[in-house]
Amino acid sequence: MLTRDDLERYDRQIRYEGFGEEGQQKLKSSHVIVAGAGGIGCPASMYLACTGVGRITIIDSELVELSNLNRQVLHWDEDIGQKKAVSAARKLRSLNPSIRVVPIAAQITETNARDIINGASVVVDAMDNFETRAILNRVCVAEGIPFIHGGVWGLCGQVTTIIPGKTPCLACLYPQKPEEQTPFPVFGVAPAMVAVIQATEAIKIIAGFGRLLTGQMLYVNLATMDFCLREVARKPDCEVCGSRGNK
């Protein structure tokens, strides 16, 4: 049930036609996993928290470093050396004390992934490497949990929403590990932009309104202000969601 405080805190979005108190209640009852507390995970979790997602689990095994602070907006100078998951959770609780925020300061592995995401409404991909994304993709497909992929490089970014069994999964699109560069150049505004789109997708999935980035990859380039949608298709022989997969 929504409380009087809820009705006041979320008043401006409850007024949105097609969302209302029913949508707000759905958000309150939901559980979103934010996998990564970096440049994407910080703004994504902030917007999920202030929109009223009832439970947020934020996962990151790293410690805050000075070079993170140009973009990882939940970590401040005083947090350097702290666990990112804990630093993020502290700020999120302060932003919205009426929700539950659970930090997990551990790496996502084949062994723990299923337990971590068990029962989640949505998983937000805020990772920075192919291996962990691949693990999350596999588990989300197996468990039937929507997985919102986002990635950035420089001032470019990409987002797609994966609905298991309906849309292509990440392995359909990237069957092989792409070349990765670390550290890679990035302005904070690029992951922020991608994160806000991912958070919006999560909110729409949970509350059940709007149109999703399903079967489409959104590409953005903030250097040129170019945006484009590219149709993406399932691979019938995908190792994860297709005939060669486990599901």
Added chain:
Amino acid sequence: MKIRLKSFFHFDITRVFDQNQIDLAGERPTLRALLQEVIQKSDGRIQVIEPETGYIDTEYFVLLNGRESQALPQGLETELHDGDEVGIGMMHFWGGG
């Protein structure tokens, strides 16, 4: 002939093209001609076409008015028209920030 260009690269294309459109010479320039212009102007940093095969490199996508180049009946030999929009980009931006 002016072609609107949308680009999604690791490389900052604004240092090569100061506007979001390319003025192509010739009566009937093709999609391939446009891509070659991009490759040349970027000093080869944007290798959209594989030199060995002449096809689009698997690391890239090319859209003509929102349609994948592979889905065009004439492929890269499709003739362009004034006001066409071409999107070129890297397949993936993998960082999480």
